[in-house]
Amino acid sequence: MSKTKEKDSFLRRLVSNQMFIPLMALVLLAIINLIHDPSFFKISMGLNNAGNHVLSGYLITILDYGSELAILAIGMTLVTAASGGQDISVGATIAIAGSAMLHVLCGGVARPTEVATPVIVAFLVACLVGMLCGLFNGALVAIFKIQPMIATLILFTAGRSIAAWINNNELPIVPDPKFGYFGGFIPGVPIPTTVFIAAACIVVIALVLKFTNLGLYTQAVGINEKSSRLNGINPTLIKILAFVILGLCVAVAALIKVSRLSTINYSVIAKDIEMDAILAVALGGNSLSGGKFNIWASILGAYVIQFLTTTLYKFEVSSDALAAYKAVVVILLVVFSAPSVREYLGRFGKQLRAKKEVA
Amino acid sequence: MKKKLLTMLMAATMTMGLVACGSNGGEAAPTTDGGADTETAETTEAAPSGDLIKVGIINNDPNESGYRTANDADLKAMFTKENGYDASFAYSLKNDEQIQAAQQFIQDDVDYLLLSAADTAGWDSVLQDAKDAGIHVILFDRTIDADESLYDASIVSDMDKEGKTAVDWLAGQGLDSYKVIHIQGVMGSAAQQGRSGALDEKVAAESNWEIVTQQTAEWNAEKAQQIVQSQIDAGKEFNVIYAENDDMAKGAVAALDAAGISHGVGKDVIVMGFDCNKWALEELLAQNWNYDGQCNPFQASYIDEIIKTIESGSAPAEKVVIMDEKGFDATTITQEDVDKYGI
Numbered sequence: 001m002s003k004t005k006e007k008d009s010f011l012r013r014l015v016s017n018q019m020f021i022p023l024m025a026l027v028l029l030a031i032i033n034l035i036h037d038p039s040f041f042k043i044s045m046g047l048n049n050a051g052n053h054v055l056s057g058y059l060i061t062i063l064d065y066g067s068e069l070a071i072l073a074i075g076m077t078l079v080t081a082a083s084g085g086q087d088i089s090v091g092a093t094i095a096i097a098g099s100a101m102l103h104v105l106c107g108g109v110a111r112p113t114e115v116a117t118p119v120i121v122a123f124l125v126a127c128l129v130g131m132l133c134g135l136f137n138g139a140l141v142a143i144f145k146i147q148p149m150i151a152t153l154i155l156f157t158a159g160r161s162i163a164a165w166i167n168n169n170e171l172p173i174v175p176d177p178k179f180g181y182f183g184g185f186i187p188g189v190p191i192p193t194t195v196f197i198a199a200a201c202i203v204v205i206a207l208v209l210k211f212t213n214l215g216l217y218t219q220a221v222g223i224n225e226k227s228s229r230l231n232g233i234n235p236t237l238i239k240i241l242a243f244v245i246l247g248l249c250v251a252v253a254a255l256i257k258v259s260r261l262s263t264i265n266y267s268v269i270a271k272d273i274e275m276d277a278i279l280a281v282a283l284g285g286n287s288l289s290g291g292k293f294n295i296w297a298s299i300l301g302a303y304v305i306q307f308l309t310t311t312l313y314k315f316e317v318s319s320d321a322l323a324a325y326k327a328v329v330v331i332l333l334v335v336f337s338a339p340s341v342r343e344y345l346g347r348f349g350k351q352l353r354a355k356k357e358v359a
Numbered sequence: 360m361k362k363k364l365l366t367m368l369m370a371a372t373m374t375m376g377l378v379a380c381g382s383n384g385g386e387a388a389p390t391t392d393g394g395a396d397t398e399t400a401e402t403t404e405a406a407p408s409g410d411l412i413k414v415g416i417i418n419n420d421p422n423e424s425g426y427r428t429a430n431d432a433d434l435k436a437m438f439t440k441e442n443g444y445d446a447s448f449a450y451s452l453k454n455d456e457q458i459q460a461a462q463q464f465i466q467d468d469v470d471y472l473l474l475s476a477a478d479t480a481g482w483d484s485v486l487q488d489a490k491d492a493g494i495h496v497i498l499f500d501r502t503i504d505a506d507e508s509l510y511d512a513s514i515v516s517d518m519d520k521e522g523k524t525a526v527d528w529l530a531g532q533g534l535d536s537y538k539v540i541h542i543q544g545v546m547g548s549a550a551q552q553g554r555s556g557a558l559d560e561k562v563a564a565e566s567n568w569e570i571v572t573q574q575t576a577e578w579n580a581e582k583a584q585q586i587v588q589s590q591i592d593a594g595k596e597f598n599v600i601y602a603e604n605d606d607m608a609k610g611a612v613a614a615l616d617a618a619g620i621s622h623g624v625g626k627d628v629i630v631m632g633f634d635c636n637k638w639a640l641e642e643l644l645a646q647n648w649n650y651d652g653q654c655n656p657f658q659a660s661y662i663d664e665i666i667k668t669i670e671s672g673s674a675p676a677e678k679v680v681i682m683d684e685k686g687f688d689a690t691t692i693t694q695e696d697v698d699k700y701g702i
Binding site for chain 1: 420421422423424425428432452546572574575576577578579580581582584585586588589591592593594606609610613615616617618619620621637638
């Protein structure tokens with residue numbers, strides 16, 4: 001009797017854990033792929049055209065392309081938790097930050113023969129630009145009390161034009177192959193660099209959450225702004241901070257995106273990535289209206305989305321239909337997180353347990 | 360009391376606004392409420408409107424690609440006050456927004472409506488309105504599915520011919536078997552239809568031609584990279600990348616590079632692109648790619664000529680003007696070609 005109870009509570013704990021939904025989705029996708037074609041999980045070592053040994057395979061592809069999304073999911077989770085809304089300007093600000101980076105790297109010339117400034121300087125400029133965009137969004141939301149989605153609509157609409165304007169509508173190409181390392185491989189390292197960049201971001205945010213009160217304060221502001229103010233937290237500052245951190249994440253994602261091809265295309269770079277980032281937060285079981293959050297679940301959610309995308313590509317689903325499949329995921333998420341469905345499921349579960357007890 | 364005063368003030372301003380609209384409504388900047396990105400080149404303050412030819416130009420977003428950037432710059436350089444034009448520009452990649460912009464231009468009573476349509480369908484009624492208002496319509500760059508009587512001239516690239524030139528070139532390479540990864544542009548655009556059509560026909564006709572995968576990357580390099588990456592991960596065999604623009608070819612090549620698959624002249628995979636961006640032609644020159652099809656973005660001088668003809672009272676000699684276009688082979692391209700045709 002006590003044993004079943006233990007098992008019961010373990011199950012309940014598992015199901016109620018926030019990581020449960022993304023983990024389940026991941027396992028489900030893995031099983032589908034395993035049944036359909038086990039070679040999905042094969043990882044092989046080969047030479048790339050630069051003459052380096054690199055790992056390849058679907059799993060590596062997922063880790064590689066999922067990294068930008070994972071990085072963005074970090075910032076998006078904080079913004080969601082603090083402001084109870086989402087930033088939809090992420091893709092456009094990636095274009096702005098990327099454009100600024102290229103402008104500095106190429107010294108304002110479209111076709112330079114060598115890089116004008118070290119990559120690190122260009123990256124810092126991009127960080128600054130990304131944080132400024134975040135500050136702009138954050139100020140609108142926190143000080144002017146505009147709904148996050150409306151406030152960020154401004155940069156969503158104007159961002160790509162601003163990005164084009166920064167480089168005078170030209171598409172600069174970085175001549176140095178070393179710049180490609182950030183979105184590709186460093187010679188001698190068989191794992192994509194993007195994996196390390198994502199890992200670094202995750203470690204940094206883990207340290208920040210552990211050694212500062214950022215997580216606690218963000219949650220407090222998200223749950224009840226007024227009472228958090230009464231307890232000495234400055235909600236305006238916390239909200240702006242969340243947007244600025246997202247801006248920083250955007251700059252890192254921009255570095256990866258721009259580095260992948262050593263150039264930029266303002267109208268399509270990181271297109272619709274904000275939707276994937278928001279989906280990652282939702283898939284992580286975070287409340288989209290703010291409050292409690294779990295960054296790890298969001299990051300896992302990001303990789304699950306990339307897993308889904310890669311799987312769909314593997315099944316040769318027409319790429320313009322990808323959005324439709326993601327929509328199905330959204331529908332399932334929304335339905336299962338709806339209070340009425342939850343209540344029903346809860347009742348159902350209780351009944352089941354009650355029956356067991358009787359038996 | 361205060362409220363009353365405010366209401367009166369507002370009413371007064373509104374009436375003034377109406378009067379203002381009535382007096383110079385003809386010159387007011389076109390504003391579209393639907394979000395189409397409209398921008399006036401300049402307000403015509405002192406210039407007598409009779410001297411300038413008023414043109415409304417509807418184009419795709421200039422940030423879409425290098426082709427569009429070159430196209431837009433070419434138009435902006437031609438339709439200036441110095442050349443006798445008063446031009447307003449509207450940009451959108453969406454057909455409905457473009458149609459809205461067209462309606463706005465008709466209301467603003469432009470003399471000429473220049474149009475590069477995002478989609479081929481849905482233009483009949485708005486062009487009929489333009490015709491009824493006595494506005495000359497000139498299509499550039501892209502054709503539409505509408506009756507020929509609805510426009511005065513159309514200056515286009517023959518996308519079917521572009522596709523056919525490219526496919527003929529590919530057939531001339533004499534491979535034993537053709538295993539093609541076909542990366543398409545935005546579905547439904549004229550460029551996509553023309554460039555896909557030629558390849559589809561050839562694949563259907565020849566037994567040794569085969570499509571490994573056919574996916575749209577929507578002119579997006581990143582998507583193209585993922586599509587090709589997926590084919591490589593799946594262990595598919597292929598020897599041709601047929602990408603419908605340069606950006607997508609670049610994305611595909613990035614995936615090939617990461618997987619250690621050689622490409623270019625005399626290598627494992629033939630890489631084909633379109634649009635002749637300068638950087639793409641340089642890839643050809645370096646023999647990393649094999650073929651690039653031209654899509655001529657410089658239509659402004661053609662349009663100017665036609666407007667001059669219509670202004671002088673005669674009809675344009677030909678309704679459809681097809682621009683000269685080339686296809687470049689990596690083995691024969693020269694630095695001169697790169698400088699001359701690169702955009």
